Amino acid sequence: MAAYREKINELQELLKEDNINFKLFRKQCFRGVPDDSGLRPLCWKLLLNYLPPNRKQWKEVLRSKRDLYKQFIDEMVVAPKDGRTDCPRIDVTMDDHPLSINPDSKWQTFFKDNEVLLQIDKDVRRLCPDISFFQQASDFPCQEIVCGPDSDSIRLHNRVQYTALSAGTVERKGIGMNKVSYTVRKAQEDYAVLSSGQEAHWEVVERILFIYAKLNPGQSYVQGMNEIIGPIYYLFATDADSDWREYAEADTFFCFTGLMSEIRDFFIKTLDESEMGINGLMNRLMRKLKECDPQVWNRLKNQELEPPFYSFRWLTLLLSQEFDLPDILRIWDSLFADENRFEFLIYVCTAMIVLLRENLLSGDFPCNLKLLQNFPSMDVHIVLDCAVQLALSCSLSS
Template structure:
């Protein structure tokens, strides 16, 4: 959605997504488009009693979805890890070994050929060994193709993240204490800079927690408490079937705390967007992949790396979260229209049936598909595989995302053609399990005009 280069990371403070400040100022000053904790909602008509779907679909791989969490549109739905028969042939094992060898070789080169990484990634990156973590960082533009620059790039970004957390996530009193300790330490070592310690918006002795002055550092700190509470609630619901995210173990709590910092920092740096429920689901795969990197140094710094890659990923679709841009060429309604056009181009019969016969519009089901990058439609391992293809697509994430969404409709064609409004809406809002490799092949084979699509980051 956003053109390459639009996203600028700040040295310390400011919006991570450039352009929003200008948009808001034109409307008479900066104000949040979404209230703290406001949820994305599926656009569907009121008063519709959804019917129950049958158990047989166009694919033999589909199973029932009785485990669905119906309390919220964006809550994780438990799904069995069933994307096929579970039988692996000798040829598949050989192909997987060859793929692993290919990506290992490519990532070890002094100058990495990104097109080769994309070709391998489009067929699925190997699990384990940190290969997916490194490949994703390359494909999202977080690491440069020059291997020699990696250490410098990672060190600078990780230090920058620490400073951002210090500036924005510490309370004013904690921040002042840290800076005073740093100043004393610098004086004792004789290394104090003439400029003195960093100052946080000129925190004064008169600035205190009960201050009602809007410019108060404490006022800004308390303003985000409600957002933090919403993030905490959502993180408790993030993939409840995975111990990595869920439970009361110190391990899961540590992971949720890291994700909380990432999401809260993003909200503070982007006052025009803040935090929208569902962003936790978009962050989860990135943080999981980076945290399980077999390189210990990378795993320890997964929080910082995940933050910057999350920003890069979201920049490709951040306009979808901005309500004021809904009707613009970069808004969610425009993207939904592109999905409808893609379906029309590839299967006009199905398009007519959904659009005119049953009147199941894309905004009734694909709103969540697109904004949350399909994280609520498939099990976790399938999401990782799908994202390999999203990040590897030469025409950008949004191009491949729309292709997959269209393929999801085509793979359900027979059922959709025989269903009415209620049955079809329920089917598409609770998409059945499916063979992911087949789905991705269908998506890749679609015909589409990609001339207007933005390139990858």
């Protein structure tokens, strides 16, 4: 307990400095930010380069960033009108219309936005299904949206309903058509309806991802990004300090954007074969496994148990699907504090395989595949300690 308190005190003293010693700060965070210290949200903002090491700059940085995000909401969520209702009849041969191929067509923009929004909407509703947090109401809903005169029409999840298709079922008896019945196919809404003036946390995450997609049209939204943003938003939205919690949405957006700038190559298919692409990353993992445990590496190779079968998800989602949320937060302390950004991720994944060596060496292909695709429950500190030991042994051997 004394060592635990000392760890908290050391981190608190570092954060009080006018100009934070970032090298020492990273070292402390790499060992894990104490859960009940209340310091992790602030530490992540620093590690993800949202806040500078100079404390005197924080106030201005936060003001400008949060004002900018509010502007994004006004321009991309509140202000746009889809133009399909409450408008006079026009000559579609002369003006913009749904079949226009003009890239500047507002209808083209609307259809593209809704295609992206449809996927985001599906993904954010199933964020962290083991906890109810994302279905709960936010303490600080976006007032421009929940209290505006057009609240229902500008909520992003309501826009998705417009894309629901009607399907006709033709029933025949003998020769000729007897009956056509029409139904509207929609995803089942298995979440609690909140009262007026409220919005759920998943709606906030949906808005962040939509704005990110709009600002990054070359990459847009890719399935899996919801798993990256989820833990960050959860951490900021549960900050014990309400002054920080009030701006969880804006702070999450910029931290997520900064993180994606470092791992975006994982999500770009055309870069899969590059050294920084996902295939290059999986090759690095296999080289590290061969170096650390050639016997296990040889076993997987002989069984033709290819890395994409299990490690693709590990690497692209930073292990967010392999551990419970509290363990993910602890793992990400070390990943974000890694000086060689995400080099430690390779060691963590290698440690996960090495810790299963007895089962892998005795198991056949189906058993080993199932084991790696469903990593067994394990104390996260055992995994991290093993990863540190592997990193130390590799550095000594080189």
